[in-house]
Amino acid sequence: MSRIQRIKGFADLFPPESTAFTYMETVAREVFGAYGCQEVRIPILERTELFARSIGEETDVVQKEMYTFTDRKGRSLTLRPEATAGVLRAFIEAGGHEGVTKLFTCGPMFRYERPQKGRMRQFHQLDVEVLGAKTPQADAEVILMLWTFLERLQVVDLTLEINSLGCPACRPAFHAALRSFLEGIDLASLCEDCQRRTTTNPLRVLDCKVPTCRTATVNAPRLLDHLCPECATHFAQVRAILQAAAVPATINHRLVRGLDYYQRTTFEILSGAIGAQSAVAGGGRYDGLVAALGGPDVPGIGFACGMERLALLLPPHRPQPMDFYLAVLDAAALDTALLVGQTLRRHGFRGETAFEAKSPKAHLRQANKLGVKTCLLLGEDEMARGVIVVKDMATGVQTTVAQDDLAQALGFRTA
Numbered sequence: 001m002s003r004i005q006r007i008k009g010f011a012d013l014f015p016p017e018s019t020a021f022t023y024m025e026t027v028a029r030e031v032f033g034a035y036g037c038q039e040v041r042i043p044i045l046e047r048t049e050l051f052a053r054s055i056g057e058e059t060d061v062v063q064k065e066m067y068t069f070t071d072r073k074g075r076s077l078t079l080r081p082e083a084t085a086g087v088l089r090a091f092i093e094a095g096g097h098e099g100v101t102k103l104f105t106c107g108p109m110f111r112y113e114r115p116q117k118g119r120m121r122q123f124h125q126l127d128v129e130v131l132g133a134k135t136p137q138a139d140a141e142v143i144l145m146l147w148t149f150l151e152r153l154q155v156v157d158l159t160l161e162i163n164s165l166g167c168p169a170c171r172p173a174f175h176a177a178l179r180s181f182l183e184g185i186d187l188a189s190l191c192e193d194c195q196r197r198t199t200t201n202p203l204r205v206l207d208c209k210v211p212t213c214r215t216a217t218v219n220a221p222r223l224l225d226h227l228c229p230e231c232a233t234h235f236a237q238v239r240a241i242l243q244a245a246a247v248p249a250t251i252n253h254r255l256v257r258g259l260d261y262y263q264r265t266t267f268e269i270l271s272g273a274i275g276a277q278s279a280v281a282g283g284g285r286y287d288g289l290v291a292a293l294g295g296p297d298v299p300g301i302g303f304a305c306g307m308e309r310l311a312l313l314l315p316p317h318r319p320q321p322m323d324f325y326l327a328v329l330d331a332a333a334l335d336t337a338l339l340v341g342q343t344l345r346r347h348g349f350r351g352e353t354a355f356e357a358k359s360p361k362a363h364l365r366q367a368n369k370l371g372v373k374t375c376l377l378l379g380e381d382e383m384a385r386g387v388i389v390v391k392d393m394a395t396g397v398q399t400t401v402a403q404d405d406l407a408q409a410l411g412f413r414t415a
């Protein structure tokens with residue numbers, strides 16, 4: 001029979017990758033939970049319209065990168081390319097919009113991009129959305145939450161970059177200044193995407209990574225020079241709180257989000273843990289998005305953190321060794337061995353029981369391979385005497401213990 005292979009751009013995760021993913025999720029639940037975030041689990045499949053409306057019809061994501069298909073009833077559905085839209089849809093549908101709601105979710109997202117190292121078509125994100133708060137304190141706390149999470153994971157060499165996108169009151173003047181700047185430069189100095197963006201989405205020209213685009217826009221007008229007094233005060237307060245919390249922020253004038261409902265604070269956290277500084281997580285304030293999705297006029301701010309990238313930045317993880325390997329020397333002892341193993345696990349020990357009788361030598365090789373602390377040996381002779389042989393794998397010392405006293409002998413745990 002021919003072998004069925006996984007789809008290009010999709011990965012199977014075994015340890016240590018799967019262990020790292022579980023670890024990141026556990027720490028995320030702990031840290032975000034400590035700030036009052038509640039975990040939501042939402043569908044992977046949504047109506048296509050949700051993403052067209054939230055991410056924007058004109059974006060590359062919606063135009064080229066979504067897994068969209070028609071279901072059997074002719075409805076257009078899409079595998080989520082990001083988490084925010086689904087979380088907000090769920091928030092709107094759940095009702096109860098008074099006060100502040102802090103939501104956390106994680107899981108797979110899907111984008112039809114050219115697969116390359118560190119970029120998969122199915123990738124994973126951790127996502128936090130804080131709804132119902134518009135003060136600078138909320139922005140600062142969301143950023144600190146993300147920073148604390150990365151610190152707890154021991155990701156080193158972290159830097160925080162922030163910017164402000166202004167608000168509907170002050171952005172039009174900036175847009176006008178940016179447009180007239182872009183009209184004044186030689187279009188040929190921009191990449192193809194940016195040539196199109198100068199008319200469709202000029203803001204996005206600023207965050208293009210192509211070096212010639214960077215050079216061409218080095219003197220572009222800056223958002224921070226166009227903020228209204230309210231936006232300027234908001235931004236200054238966010239920075240002051242972060243400074244006081246010993247998380248100083250560097251201003252990055254190119255940190256923009258090209259969508260209309262993004263407002264005020266945007267941020268990214270970078271790490272130099274594996275070579276050049278690169279973004280680990282980013283987010284921003286999106287007052288107006290909840291309303292644009294048909295919900296109440298509730299402000300929001302959130303971030304997403306790519307787990308594949310983050311996994312590369314974690315310090316090496318040493319798996320916790322198993323406590324025991326239960327070696328069976330005679331087939332007649334297999335049942336008893338299984339029951340002894342079961343008792344040990346009920347006492348909190350972790351280990352494996354052999355399913356086949358083998359020679360002591362073969363079993364000890366297996367015990368070594370598993371890296372267990374103790375190898376237990378059980379044959380017909382031990383069965384007859386109601387005992388078990390306990391071999392300490394580090395010292396090689398071998399003792400004989402009554403089966404009934406085994407948990408005690410191994411250092412009784414929970415009971």
Ligand SMILES: [Zn+2]
Binds near residue numbers: 230
């Ligand atoms: Zn403003």
Ligand SMILES: [Zn+2]
Binds near residue numbers: 190208210
């Ligand atoms: Zn460009």
